[in-house]
Amino acid sequence: MRKVLLFLDPGIDDSLALMYTLMHPEYEVVGIVAGYGNVPKQQAVENAAYLLDLAGIKDIPIIAGAIGPLTGELVPYYPLIHGEEGLGPIKPPPYVYADQEVFDIDKARELIEQHGNELSIVNLGRLTDLAMLYILYGPEFVNQVKAIYLMGGAFLVPGNVTPVAEANFFADPIAADLVLEKGESITIFPLNVTNKAILTPEVVEYLTQINKSPYAFLFEPIFDFYFAAYQKLIPGIKGAPIHDLLVVSALINPEIVKTLKRRARVDQTGEFTKGESIADFRPKPKEEPAKKLDTIAMEIDYPAFIEDVVHIFSQSKVEE
Numbered sequence: 001m002r003k004v005l006l007f008l009d010p011g012i013d014d015s016l017a018l019m020y021t022l023m024h025p026e027y028e029v030v031g032i033v034a035g036y037g038n039v040p041k042q043q044a045v046e047n048a049a050y051l052l053d054l055a056g057i058k059d060i061p062i063i064a065g066a067i068g069p070l071t072g073e074l075v076p077y078y079p080l081i082h083g084e085e086g087l088g089p090i091k092p093p094p095y096v097y098a099d100q101e102v103f104d105i106d107k108a109r110e111l112i113e114q115h116g117n118e119l120s121i122v123n124l125g126r127l128t129d130l131a132m133l134y135i136l137y138g139p140e141f142v143n144q145v146k147a148i149y150l151m152g153g154a155f156l157v158p159g160n161v162t163p164v165a166e167a168n169f170f171a172d173p174i175a176a177d178l179v180l181e182k183g184e185s186i187t188i189f190p191l192n193v194t195n196k197a198i199l200t201p202e203v204v205e206y207l208t209q210i211n212k213s214p215y216a217f218l219f220e221p222i223f224d225f226y227f228a229a230y231q232k233l234i235p236g237i238k239g240a241p242i243h244d245l246l247v248v249s250a251l252i253n254p255e256i257v258k259t260l261k262r263r264a265r266v267d268q269t270g271e272f273t274k275g276e277s278i279a280d281f282r283p284k285p286k287e288e289p290a291k292k293l294d295t296i297a298m299e300i301d302y303p304a305f306i307e308d309v310v311h312i313f314s315q316s317k318v319e320e
């Protein structure tokens, strides 16, 4: 079993990643930290609660994350891509949240203490909450986990919110750089690979038909909304990139991506380069201490990714 503590900002691709993880027989989700990002923090918490409730799951603690980045700046949300409530046209009922206990960030410390190096951290949203763990409890404490997997950055490819920056790194570049510098055993899934992790309407139709999860009814409406938004952003695109889903698929199936080991940093303040992810890809990169090296996914085996996603949703562990 892979025990994971998830950091999410659901959001459509985060939601699909969460559904996949909950349905996967090899994953055990020990907690969900839901914070601002695609949607405001409160909405992220409610969406996580709604998705757990749909599957009848009551024993996974939801932890409320931050309302904004370490700079204290206000940041935009993305209703045009993810929908007003973050689930496309779906309106999660508010009463679900009222029924569920929501913990503060200290619960994340408790979970790390409890599970130690059996636990992996999977960060699919802004890096603020994970950075807060380093600030509150120190690198030695957080780095007792087995590994950290995160969606963020764009190496040698364009960004998605500025010409050079990806959304998770751009929204809180201080947090992103802090995590990369203080964290150990980090694997990064940047736009290089997640842009290629697309679901097409045909695959989503098939996934809906074969779906044995309590989430089957959500697939088409949330995908259609998200795909329509991407078609406006990138005319001619054949499907929508489900960035965060690739992370949880490749964590269990590492052969889905090809990786390089480099020290990754994030530009924190540049007028035109804020949030840019930087690593040395010269033929002879500068030597770095082994502990500073991150594993960066650079290429994806797309058919293997699709095969895995279809496989997991067709034989889910929670039956309707």
Ligand code: BDR
Pocket (backbone or CB within 6 Å): 011, 013, 014, 038, 124, 125, 151, 160, 166, 167, 168, 243, 244
């Ligand atoms: C990342 O930003 C968010 O919008 C997505 O959920 C994903 O985690 C892609 O840049």
Ligand code: CA
Pocket (backbone or CB within 6 Å): 008, 009, 010, 011, 013, 014, 037, 038, 124, 125, 126, 244
């Ligand atoms: Ca996300």
